[in-house]
Amino acid sequence: MKQPTVLFQVTAIGKNARAIDATTRSVLYWLRHTPKVGFRFLLWLVVEPEGYWLAPTVYEALERAGARIMVVPADYRTPLGTKGKARALEYASEQRRRLGLSVPRVWVYHQDEETCVGQDTLTGISEFVRDGRAAVGAGIILYPIDWMGTPSHVQELTRSYDDLRVLDSMTKPGNPTAGFHGSHFLVRADVEDSVGWDAKGYQPSEDLSFEIRVRTRYGAVVGVLKGFAYEKGAFSLRDQLRQRRRWMHGVIHAVLHSPELPKRRRLTVVYSALSWFSALPSVLVLIASVELRYGPLLVVTSVFTGFIWVSMVLAYFEGYRLHSSYVRRSLSIPRFIANGLVGALIDVLAPWYALVTRPALGDFIPKDRPTDSPSRAGRAPAGATEG
Amino acid sequence: MSPSSPPPTDRSGPSEQTRKADRERDGETSADAKPRRDPSRTAGSLSGDADQVPSPADLDALAAWVDTQLAEDGVENEHFLQEVDRIRNELAPRTPSPPPVRAPEHGRRPEWSEELPEESDGPDRWGAPSPYLEERLNIARSAAARLAREAERAGSDVSGLKAHLETIDRELGRASAELDFVRANGRSEKDLDTPHSPVAASLSPPARAGTEGPPAMAPVTGTYEDFTVARYNYTVSALHRRRRSLGWGTVVVAVGISALLLVLTLRAHEPAPPIWLAGLPLVWMIPVPFFVAAFRGTQRVLKENRLELPEAT
Numbered sequence: 001m002k003q004p005t006v007l008f009q010v011t012a013i014g015k016n017a018r019a020i021d022a023t024t025r026s027v028l029y030w031l032r033h034t035p036k037v038g039f040r041f042l043l044w045l046v047v048e049p050e051g052y053w054l055a056p057t058v059y060e061a062l063e064r065a066g067a068r069i070m071v072v073p074a075d076y077r078t079p080l081g082t083k084g085k086a087r088a089l090e091y092a093s094e095q096r097r098r099l100g101l102s103v104p105r106v107w108v109y110h111q112d113e114e115t116c117v118g119q120d121t122l123t124g125i126s127e128f129v130r131d132g133r134a135a136v137g138a139g140i141i142l143y144p145i146d147w148m149g150t151p152s153h154v155q156e157l158t159r160s161y162d163d164l165r166v167l168d169s170m171t172k173p174g175n176p177t178a179g180f181h182g183s184h185f186l187v188r189a190d191v192e193d194s195v196g197w198d199a200k201g202y203q204p205s206e207d208l209s210f211e212i213r214v215r216t217r218y219g220a221v222v223g224v225l226k227g228f229a230y231e232k233g234a235f236s237l238r239d240q241l242r243q244r245r246r247w248m249h250g251v252i253h254a255v256l257h258s259p260e261l262p263k264r265r266r267l268t269v270v271y272s273a274l275s276w277f278s279a280l281p282s283v284l285v286l287i288a289s290v291e292l293r294y295g296p297l298l299v300v301t302s303v304f305t306g307f308i309w310v311s312m313v314l315a316y317f318e319g320y321r322l323h324s325s326y327v328r329r330s331l332s333i334p335r336f337i338a339n340g341l342v343g344a345l346i347d348v349l350a351p352w353y354a355l356v357t358r359p360a361l362g363d364f365i366p367k368d369r370p371t372d373s374p375s376r377a378g379r380a381p382a383g384a385t386e387g
Numbered sequence: 388m389s390p391s392s393p394p395p396t397d398r399s400g401p402s403e404q405t406r407k408a409d410r411e412r413d414g415e416t417s418a419d420a421k422p423r424r425d426p427s428r429t430a431g432s433l434s435g436d437a438d439q440v441p442s443p444a445d446l447d448a449l450a451a452w453v454d455t456q457l458a459e460d461g462v463e464n465e466h467f468l469q470e471v472d473r474i475r476n477e478l479a480p481r482t483p484s485p486p487p488v489r490a491p492e493h494g495r496r497p498e499w500s501e502e503l504p505e506e507s508d509g510p511d512r513w514g515a516p517s518p519y520l521e522e523r524l525n526i527a528r529s530a531a532a533r534l535a536r537e538a539e540r541a542g543s544d545v546s547g548l549k550a551h552l553e554t555i556d557r558e559l560g561r562a563s564a565e566l567d568f569v570r571a572n573g574r575s576e577k578d579l580d581t582p583h584s585p586v587a588a589s590l591s592p593p594a595r596a597g598t599e600g601p602p603a604m605a606p607v608t609g610t611y612e613d614f615t616v617a618r619y620n621y622t623v624s625a626l627h628r629r630r631r632s633l634g635w636g637t638v639v640v641a642v643g644i645s646a647l648l649l650v651l652t653l654r655a656h657e658p659a660p661p662i663w664l665a666g667l668p669l670v671w672m673i674p675v676p677f678f679v680a681a682f683r684g685t686q687r688v689l690k691e692n693r694l695e696l697p698e699a700t
Contacts, residue, residue: 307679
């Protein structure tokens, strides 16, 4: 029996050349340093022309190192005319079909431009594709790369712990809490290419649309992918806000423009969005309660308030513990709390910000660490100490 | 003279200054057109062609060339130097020596001592060749051949050593990082038996083939070389171990906080709020099912899935 093939596919605009370079080299490095990897591999970088021409030498070097660079032609059009990242993903899907790679023994591991892999990622992928029982695999993402303890980085810690909830939800029928990932997921090539990424117009969250379509067609085919992926958080609060805005636009777009979304699933997606929207009013009500003095009404809600508070604090605490073996900067507890509160405030504001603003088509979140950042200069940020 | 033999040098015998000058001259011209000579070819031309008997100058030049190569490669090989000295000694009798010095009479310096005899290439000045010349040349040939072989071997040894040093340097760095990690996380070093060490795993023959160093990176947090199976297993094992305490701890603390809030609310004895405010606290209730589902899901996924991976051996 032939060995399975894993196609590592990095799909991005390509403007974060340094991040792409590190991502690509992490794959190549660990492919060489992981004994007994039970698959053959291909490595594709699918980028837009404007990204490629920002740093052609980087891409040429990566091509020499073993990656295949696929620049999506500027005049490429999908049958339904989708735009953005979905267009690039559909282009890669077409290439696979053309090359005869849309077969069950080929797997596509999706990476963002900053999704570095480790020895554990490859070992987990190897175990997953050899097992072969699930057609889609999703795992936990950590955010240790360039971690500096800023508010946006502290906020990112909670996402890793929340991935446990996402994994449970994705592997259950119906995806009850609407979990999904846009990177660090593995999908059998024939499954992906049969569903495709094409849709009418721009899809802000193409990964959610894809998950909905796969589930509609194949049912609960998601399994737990062992091994972490390693990414980096937004470098500024503004970028964090824009990133969350895009997510919320994706959720709204899926609810309004996904006819294949079953009614029950639509309800769960709407409820997830509503929970997020409720964060800001909750904070406002909390503040107002002191002035409005409606204490007696809190008799009922206080029973659940403790649980919500503990769950939120636990996400920061456990998120940090998941990262503690990987980040070398530690924060003082007061600084950690302060940064966590600021980061949380941005997340609280984000859905409402998404209601009043619209992202541009090529909404670009920088992932290359600024060259004059304290980390580059070897200085710790305010309040941070070398651990 | 063979085309591949070293260029003639000062016939009076290669003093250290002469060799240095030769080296400098070679260094100046090497960038122009002069190819680096192959020592085996030089040796072959000396030892393999009976018609072309090498002159002492050729051997001196060979010695100078070897010195240059050694200096270029940064190799201090005692054996080489011995071979060079041996060649020099073999040639020494052919160099005209000054007449025996007699002790100056009455403390006067001999007048001739200030002047060296003029150089001459012709045999007239040296007289008849020594009957031992052929034997000495044979010795010199074999010495030169050995020298050439040694130089070739040393060249490959040096490049191999460089590669090994780079590997050692890289692996020491990784081992040091791993030890720091283990110490920081309270595991004893004896737990780091070789088969489970990611450092050792990375040195296994299949993985070692074709290894190239990672690109130079600034020493920032979270470089991909740190992302080992050992570190992953340590993280997820710890998470699995505290699953129950996380679950029960969450419930206990949540109940405690809720009870405290309830007591504070009841003790406040606040008046009943207007009816239009009654719905506001319900906003807090919206995410409760989501948080409950998240809590249950987290516990379930940890219970049903062992996330550890087999460590590389």
